[in-house]
Amino acid sequence: MGEGRSEQEILLESRRKFLGQCLAVLGATALGGALYPVVQYLRPLEADKAARKVEVDLGEIPMGTAKTILYRGLPTLVINATEGVVAISAVCTHLGCIVKWQEERKMLFCPCHAARFALDGRVLGGPAPAPLEVHPVTVAGGKVMLGA
């Protein structure tokens, strides 16, 4: 293909190629400039991040029952058990379903695949590969506090 072409033709083609590359750089810069606000716009909002400190009124949780709250953005069970107040992650370690507190059997039960956990997070049965995480709590003045 290279044979039989004049010097001018070769020059024109290399100029065309150069201008095309300049255009590509400009286009990529413009695209990046337009994409940056879009990525920022779609990023999850800081303000929507759930509180790192949560306070629950113990009066809302009668003895033996539990309440599901959001702690660090994740469902967490605050259980008012006879053994004391326990805060435990409600996200099953099997496939991430939300476990429920079973008052009469005193254990946590996952409705998806019947994993069972004890109050201290231990796996009692079912497919769960790891215990549930227990969060430290302080109880003062009828309030349960999670997080520092």
Next chain:
Amino acid sequence: MSLMDWIDERIHLKELIKGQLTEYYVPEEINLWYSLGGLALFIFIVQVLTGILLLVYYIPHTDFAYDSIQRIMTQVPYGWLIRLVHAVGATMMIAAVTLHMVSVLFMGSYKKPRELHWMSGFLLMLLTLGIALSGYLLPWSQLSYWGTTVATNAAGTVPWIGPELNRFLRGQEIVGGPTLSRFYAMHVALIPATMVLLVALHLFLIRRTGISDPPGR
């Protein structure tokens, strides 16, 4: 470029790009006025993209619509930019479409064999006005509410069917929740989808006939 070659070997894309884009020849005498259709199309694409982004945070309900717009304007990063591009773009698109029509009318470009271009363009202009009107209600502000009340009242003056048409547009006797729902459906689905089809037809037609030479040549 090897990916391009791979594709080209199978569907001969390069000859299509060459014939329709990089080596597509237009009359020598055309000027800036001939770019208005392309400009309107560009704005339409921008409107679709920013519109999709606004859907992420907008809530089409009378109780939440206004607050969701406030949140986009004040809290969401670059939300003000996305929304203002969409709002200003709407006005710009009407300007571009109107000037496009004036140019076509003035240069006589609508004449045979381009009558179909004019007719599809006329429908596109009506749809542009319709999408602008229906979008105007969505922020659910005082301005949107009363603007829509006045605009739908205009439909009520049509002889015989006016009052029924008015009620059909509003979904009830006065502008309210049902109006917001139907305007929302029109704004984000019905009208844009119809416009995409008509734009495709419009472009197909102009490529079939080629653009018109300025008269007197």
